[in-house]
Amino acid sequence: MHKALAAVLVASASLVSAQSPLLDGPKRSLAKSTNAVEYLFPEQVTVPTGKPTAIALHFRVAEGLHINSHAPKDDYLIPTTFAIPAGEGVVLKDAAYPRGADITLPIDPKTRLNVYTGEFIIDAHIVAERGNHLVQATLRYQACDNNACMPPKTVTVPIDVIGQ
């Protein structure tokens, strides 16, 4: 009796794992399914309350892609922009963007683009109120590879700002 029950239990467990939706999801498309830009660090900063303080925000552009710098060479192109929404207890006074790299694409050697590739750092000058603020800052960018461009995107940059 016990052996029979044990056998049924084992069979049931196998059946359950075979059908678990967590084990075999649909295959991912080769289409651009991940963010072109990843926020690296810092996750948390401590700043003096009420005083403008510079924090260095590190980002990384995915391999094979580039994004426009903050000062692209053409009015049509969308600049990379960092922002902190109002009401977060932290105010963005200013942001210093890195100088982009001038590149040309194989398909169009005549046109020079000013872009960020790989890792880049934005120096954000912030003023924080006293207390702990989980800031949902944003980075807006528009990414391309050598032959095509992806729609502009705004991603959240979460930073825990402690004003003391």
Place this chain on the structure above:
Amino acid sequence: MKRNTLVLCVVLVLLAIFGWAGWANWEYRRQAAEALLAQAARGELVADAATGAPQYNSPLVQKPAPDFTLEDLTGKKVSLASYKGKAVLVNFWATWCGPCKLETPWLIELRNQYTPQGFEVLGISTEGEDLAENDKAGWAKQKAAIGKFVTEMKVPYPMLLNGDSISKTYGGLDSMPTSFYVDREGKIIAAQMGITSKDEMEENIRKALGNSK
């Protein structure tokens, strides 16, 4: 008595496990079906068997082109169906897309060359900006940028607005430019994602016209 209680408990546990397995199976199939539907029209880049170069593999090829009606810059409604009998290059582009700007002169040249044979280009601006319907200022700014582009590039073909509203039916349009070549019967005979070459575009136009080499 104790033994009966134990057996009852085991049976109940087993029933619960079977119930959960049934639910998990149903949920898995539901999610898979949803994913399948979403992927049905979505193209993807695959390596060409001969060269290894990435090629846009759209499931819409050899199928009727999804019809649409969009406004042009003057507010006139333009539908794909009204071009039946002509070969059409449906070109999704955006003002922020450098490769789109680069291929525009090719499109103009090819359009002018093949118009006498019954060919037209429909440019569809697909800015991907997620503007709210009531964001009048946003839409006006976008329209002004498209108008400026059309004037500067001297675009002679219809330039339609709000391609984002039809992007799902054309596979999601992850990247720009994306082009679909529609033959005289309204069937998509080729698709391209990203800039390729003027020669490749011309070859597809000739196929759509029914006079490929």
